[in-house]
Amino acid sequence: MVIQTEGLSFNFGIQQVVKSLSLHVPEGSIYGFLGPNGAGKTTTIKLLLNLLKTQEGSISIFGEDLQHNRIKILSQIGSLIEQPAIYAHLSGKENLQNRASLLQLSRKRVDEMLNLVQLEEAADKKAGNYSLGMKQRLGIALALLPDPRLLILDEPTNGLDPNGIIEIRELLIKLVSEHKKTVFVSSHMLSEVEKMATHVGIINHGELLFQGDVKDLESISQPMIQVEVANTDVAAQFLSQNGIIVADIKKDILLVPYTSQAAMAATNRLLVEGGHTVYSIRKVHKDLEQLFLSITQKAQV
Numbered sequence: 001m002v003i004q005t006e007g008l009s010f011n012f013g014i015q016q017v018v019k020s021l022s023l024h025v026p027e028g029s030i031y032g033f034l035g036p037n038g039a040g041k042t043t044t045i046k047l048l049l050n051l052l053k054t055q056e057g058s059i060s061i062f063g064e065d066l067q068h069n070r071i072k073i074l075s076q077i078g079s080l081i082e083q084p085a086i087y088a089h090l091s092g093k094e095n096l097q098n099r100a101s102l103l104q105l106s107r108k109r110v111d112e113m114l115n116l117v118q119l120e121e122a123a124d125k126k127a128g129n130y131s132l133g134m135k136q137r138l139g140i141a142l143a144l145l146p147d148p149r150l151l152i153l154d155e156p157t158n159g160l161d162p163n164g165i166i167e168i169r170e171l172l173i174k175l176v177s178e179h180k181k182t183v184f185v186s187s188h189m190l191s192e193v194e195k196m197a198t199h200v201g202i203i204n205h206g207e208l209l210f211q212g213d214v215k216d217l218e219s220i221s222q223p224m225i226q227v228e229v230a231n232t233d234v235a236a237q238f239l240s241q242n243g244i245i246v247a248d249i250k251k252d253i254l255l256v257p258y259t260s261q262a263a264m265a266a267t268n269r270l271l272v273e274g275g276h277t278v279y280s281i282r283k284v285h286k287d288l289e290q291l292f293l294s295i296t297q298k299a300q301v
């Protein structure tokens with residue numbers, strides 16, 4: 001495990017913001033750390049980066065305890081929280097060169113980073129005039145300069161347009177697949193991370209509600225029978241009268257909880273024999289966004 005926390009808790013005054021978190025982030029993963037606003041994501045990230053002092057529990061990174069190996073561990077982590085620290089009056093390249101000379105890195109490394117985050121063409125433009133997405137990519141390039149093993153990003157796609165989101169996503173996938181990094185990335189939108197994350201942790205009110213690989217998340221979603229049918233309202237009423245639960249009615253679609261193949265065939269037969277026009281019928285899994293909402297909402301009740 002690259003990151004492993006056990007019983008990690010944190011209070012701001014009397015408010016417990018992080019509750020006994022046990023995070024397991026495997027090497028070479030893109031770990032999507034998901035939760036609604038105020039769930040405790042930033043606080044957790046600050047604990048991982050030692051920007052807040054651990055009050056209870058433990059954090060181990062690269063197999064070593066953070067409290068006892070702070071400098072060694074932190075020197076191998078690149079991070080981006082909130083706004084990237086960029087000099088607006090300098091160009092993107094100058095921002096990188098400044099940092100590179102502080103770290104005693106070569107100019108070649110600056111060019112490599114500009115290429116990696118696709119800012120070569122805009123390298124000589126003032127960073128203050130960059131779009132939000134370009135600023136985020138410059139921030140990531142700054143974090144990657146010293147070639148860290150682990151990258152921790154707090155909501156890097158927040159406020160970006162769809163193209164900006166895709167560019168960050170492709171960059172993170174490349175970092176893991178071609179550069180062998182591990183990426184820990186927080187977000188409040190499952191749809192933004194589901195296309196890139198290999199692992200997911202869902203947090204709400206400071207508590208971890210789900211952790212596992214993305215496939216596990218899909219498998220806990222309850223399967224449904226999706227029936228594409230004419231006149232959905234009439235068909236739904238007909239099914240209910242015949243003892244079949246209709247979970248949802250959409251424009252041309254009815255959703256019925258899936259129990260078995262035989263039950264699915266029986267639903268089909270019932271509708272057809274009852275004179276309803278069935279265009280298609282198939283087993284589907286709840287969409288991940290809905291699943292995320294149901295996990296986080298359930299926890300609020």
Ligand SMILES: Nc1ncnc2c1ncn2[C@@H]1O[C@H](COP(=O)(O)OP(=O)(O)OP(=O)(O)O)[C@@H](O)[C@H]1O
Pocket residue numbers: 012017035036037038039040041042043044188
């Ligand atoms: N410095 C602070 N002092 C007191 N309370 C704080 C402080 N920072 C955060 N909190 C509270 O801790 C809780 C968790 O905040 P945190 O920023 O960790 O959540 P988050 O999941 O990152 O949310 P967001 O996506 O909105 O940043 C919130 O209720 C917040 O008000």
